Amino acid sequence: MLGFGADRLRADMNRLLALLFHQGVLDEQFLQLQQLQDETSPNFVSEVVNIYFHESEKLLRNLRGLLSDRELSDYKKMGIHLNQFMGSSSSIGAKRVRNVCVAFRAASEQNNRVGCLRALEMLEHEYCYLKNRLHELFQMEQQRVMAAGVRYPMQN
Amino acid sequence: MDQQTEKDDHSKVVKSESKDKEVFPDGMRVLAVDDNIVCLRMLQAVLEHCRYKVKAVTDGATALKLLREDKNNFDIVITDVHMPDMDGFRLLEIVSLEMDIPVIMMSANDDKNMVMKGIKHGARDYLVKPIRKEEIQNIWQHVLRQKLFKPNGSTVKKEITDQNSNCTTKRQRGQSKERESTLNNDSGEDISAHKKPRVVWKPELHKKFIDAVHEIGIDKAVPKKILEYINEPGVSRENIASHLQKFRNAMKKNSARASQQSSNNVDSNGTSGHPSNTTITYPKRITQTDGFDVENIKNLGSIQHGRVVQNFSFFGIPATNQKPFSLQSLNQQCSSLQHYTQVPEIMDQVQQRKHIPGLGDFSSNPLRIDTLHHQTDFNELKYQSFPSRTTMLDDYMDISSHIPYYNASSELSSGINFTLNGSGTTSYPNNICFGGSRTSCTMPTVASTGLSEIVQHDSTSGPVQNFIPGHIQSSNLEHFMQSDNMTSINHVLEHLETESSIIDDEDLRAVVTQFQH
Numbered sequence: 272m273l274g275f276g277a278d279r280l281r282a283d284m285n286r287l288l289a290l291l292f293h294q295g296v297l298d299e300q301f302l303q304l305q306q307l308q309d310e311t312s313p314n315f316v317s318e319v320v321n322i323y324f325h326e327s328e329k330l331l332r333n334l335r336g337l338l339s340d341r342e343l344s345d346y347k348k349m350g351i352h353l354n355q356f357m358g359s360s361s362s363i364g365a366k367r368v369r370n371v372c373v374a375f376r377a378a379s380e381q382n383n384r385v386g387c388l389r390a391l392e393m394l395e396h397e398y399c400y401l402k403n404r405l406h407e408l409f410q411m412e413q414q415r416v417m418a419a420g421v422r423y424p425m426q427n
Numbered sequence: 428m429d430q431q432t433e434k435d436d437h438s439k440v441v442k443s444e445s446k447d448k449e450v451f452p453d454g455m456r457v458l459a460v461d462d463n464i465v466c467l468r469m470l471q472a473v474l475e476h477c478r479y480k481v482k483a484v485t486d487g488a489t490a491l492k493l494l495r496e497d498k499n500n501f502d503i504v505i506t507d508v509h510m511p512d513m514d515g516f517r518l519l520e521i522v523s524l525e526m527d528i529p530v531i532m533m534s535a536n537d538d539k540n541m542v543m544k545g546i547k548h549g550a551r552d553y554l555v556k557p558i559r560k561e562e563i564q565n566i567w568q569h570v571l572r573q574k575l576f577k578p579n580g581s582t583v584k585k586e587i588t589d590q591n592s593n594c595t596t597k598r599q600r601g602q603s604k605e606r607e608s609t610l611n612n613d614s615g616e617d618i619s620a621h622k623k624p625r626v627v628w629k630p631e632l633h634k635k636f637i638d639a640v641h642e643i644g645i646d647k648a649v650p651k652k653i654l655e656y657i658n659e660p661g662v663s664r665e666n667i668a669s670h671l672q673k674f675r676n677a678m679k680k681n682s683a684r685a686s687q688q689s690s691n692n693v694d695s696n697g698t699s700g701h702p703s704n705t706t707i708t709y710p711k712r713i714t715q716t717d718g719f720d721v722e723n724i725k726n727l728g729s730i731q732h733g734r735v736v737q738n739f740s741f742f743g744i745p746a747t748n749q750k751p752f753s754l755q756s757l758n759q760q761c762s763s764l765q766h767y768t769q770v771p772e773i774m775d776q777v778q779q780r781k782h783i784p785g786l787g788d789f790s791s792n793p794l795r796i797d798t799l800h801h802q803t804d805f806n807e808l809k810y811q812s813f814p815s816r817t818t819m820l821d822d823y824m825d826i827s828s829h830i831p832y833y834n835a836s837s838e839l840s841s842g843i844n845f846t847l848n849g850s851g852t853t854s855y856p857n858n859i860c861f862g863g864s865r866t867s868c869t870m871p872t873v874a875s876t877g878l879s880e881i882v883q884h885d886s887t888s889g890p891v892q893n894f895i896p897g898h899i900q901s902s903n904l905e906h907f908m909q910s911d912n913m914t915s916i917n918h919v920l921e922h923l924e925t926e927s928s929i930i931d932d933e934d935l936r937a938v939v940t941q942f943q944h
Contacts, residue, residue, distance in 0.1 A: 303473075303557070306560070351511075358466050363469070
């Protein structure tokens, strides 16, 4: 019974991943990330993604702070933050977040405050969507491992 | 003790160490630098997946500190471009100047100018994020290339086994100095603003250097003396020392190659440069000199370094003669090359002319003419189809109207010298070329005049193509056929021969055949 649960969870995970790929939220770099997870680092994906969440939230806060200063926004610093965001997003395969970062950076290079604000909103939205979906994925993964773990001693 | 430190070093650097026996590039030590910890974690995982040993740091200053502690701790550095405090370019610059470690840059920014800047600063590669395993899997080639093309020619395996020994440290220190100068050549102004000006070894300067070394003698040439000889502002003793080191390494490499190849036919070499001792080997030489061929002489302008060098090793010095740094041995090689290439021609000339008085040119070199007389026996076999001496003489008289060719051919021979010397004036980055240029620079004048002599003689038998013995033979035959001084019996025989096929009368044919034999 529990074994079936594990299989079902795996199927659900695959469906969710397929959806995220289809929506362009993730790209093949996420598969690279998954491939790097092996016996020596069983939680590699969630480890890296959690670092990513942590870093991204810091960056989003900083970007919000830079844009909230109505008079003089430091666009150069914004560009540096956005480069960081782009680098980390592309590393985990967060394709849509990365694309919004590119647009954001273009706006910041033109000192386009309105464009930057709009881009920041989009970025926050995309980031939240990604975060929720990935959390969903990791929860399923945890349940699957647990389910598989329970089944294992039963067979012995 | 040594082992202990080695262990310490590794445990400091390495996070995951496999106990399996490692084959390059497994266990290659990589220093990964990125301020973006997501990327860094990812990169580290990819590197570890490729079985490299990774030390990951988040800023350039720490990276530099680690590298300066012991630059032998790492085989390669991968660094992000955008970093606070010290960015990737700065790190790359310092690493390039201070140590001999290949650096790969990476960035999320795939802007063409950034890539250009990275490569110009001396980055071995520029990776655009996201980092993929396929790219990282291949980075060992930069380490291999670095080690293979070191002037000292140490192999990677050796390098890896004694990477912590003092010997390597010393060697790498020497190389890092050299790399500084080469890097400067490559990247030009961008970097040179930050450091003292460096000498670019232009062809003219290299020529001066060669002249100086030649003048002083390679064994006695020390940077100070060369500096005095060159007397060029902006060239310091250190510059010359490094260049001399490179030059010597190139020579060593080259002569090692030559001896390796010559060892295959040492038995036939005898004492090179003295053809008289090796009479029997000439048939072999002829085939080899055919390899040296007319093409080379025809395409004077396009004689390549590689070809020249190859030809030197073709006639390589016998092992006993060989001194790695001796100019003499190379001179000998050089002159022996010339002797040998000429031998077939000389033989032909002598074959035709030895009864002709007044051929003063050859008597100037008794050694050579002796040799050549020895050769006549052998050559008679080759030329057995030739007619009697009288016709030869006539033939020769006939050709004497071709005298204007003399001028053409002497021009040609000087062209040869020019080309070889010309190669000496150009400095090439390739090591082999140093050897080639040196030998050509020091080409003995005796040998080259000898060459022009022979070329002149040879030209009597026709245009340039006749340098090959076989060609001379056929052209002589032609002259002979055209000659009016054929004996009458030859005429008759020839006539009868052509006629005999259509003669019906059996008796007459019998008579004719009898006559022919």
